[in-house]
Amino acid sequence: MRRIPYLVLALYALVGGLGPLLIEYDPVPTSLPDRLRPPGSDVSYGTAWLGTDALGRDVLAQVVYGARTSVIIGICTVALACLIGVAVGTAAGYFRGWLDTVLARGIDILLAFPAILLTIVIAGAFERSVLLVVTALSATAWISFARVTRGIALSLRERPWVDAARVLGVPRPAILVRHILPFTIGPVVALATLEFALVVLAEAGLSFLGIGLPNSAVSWGQTIANGKQYLETAWWISALPGIALSVLIVNIGILGDQLTARYGRGHLR
Template structure:
């Protein structure tokens, strides 16, 4: 019996550590995104052609060191990775926030009022889900002038659907609980009833989903920028940097490898953290 208990304790500690390491990695990315551009002296869009295709660690014409090398136009790859982290984090957080607010509002209204309101909103979700989300994003990004807000709009068109479905399912399961019925009987208004007695139960599942949605948004933004329909050329994105180095993979592999590795580590870390949160809150809901 003691061995069984110690095994349970060890398993719980292992689960906690499995979420701690990705959280630390994500925190490092957030720190780099917030403070990194303030600490580096290199301009990511400056094009000193005399420094083109320098390998990692090589000296530049200005007396500095290209830590991750330079690209075909002499731009510092390390600076592009750091500034690209800011771009990805900003777009990811903003898009997830927009999708979260819209999805929670629509899902809670549909789940609480049900009837024709639920039918109309559910049909809207079904119509949008009939089109691939990335395809709609490509169309929107291609029609409008490339900008940060156009990318956020393009990635938010269908991104709110998953949040709406989760919020609706939680509201449907909670709205018939006895404390909700009691609050309804004493005359609590629907807005207060939703905000105080129902919506707190949606926090855990939505936080877990937000982490996974963040990883998908970062990947989608990098894909759009790689295709050339993402951010304008004056901005810095990991997808743009990877695209700039695709023709030099045999001779200057570091141009695409550095941002690609940064993107992969961030997405994997967010995915692992999301899996940990999903498992934890999934057990909590099943109790």
């Protein structure tokens, strides 16, 4: 049972990576004669296994391409947030002083605003693009990484091996890389898993609101939004991408809990 999340995430990664190579799809053209066909219907281009939407576009293709979009945006956002948060948090926790004070006050200011509200403001202020979505989501995602690594650095800076390295004249950057950062790997990996789920959900929310990805990109949020007015007559347009999104989020959450239980406690003992 513990391996189920790994298998599900591997399946999503496989679909996101290889699916677009097997399924041709262009989100721009429409086929109005094939509109609102139920799952398994024969259409002009073959069989619509998951049905079609109000413009005749294949829902299966949208689910597959949406998986790739979510995985790419999730990985890029978490990687950028992790890089910024770990660097800032580790430096602030180890050096203390004004850097730690500025970080603490900056985090307090950012936490005063709901994360999704700040993301919406950033995403809505500029032209829609994948880069903008990654930047908007990273603007608040790095805070969690900074807080975790800051706490670890504060605990480690007084440890005997760190004091010994300072006495021996080891440069500060070397101390951070050799004696501080290795202890952050486990907690950061566990946190990254949970943040990935939040990022995927937030990206779908932005696309649902129409301020996320451009229309030329395929997103689960856009597909769900396109089918909301047909829930009674063509439920598959919103329901099937919603199920795909829910299964991904649930399994990432389970995996995150497993990693937190493994690395979140006792990593400094």
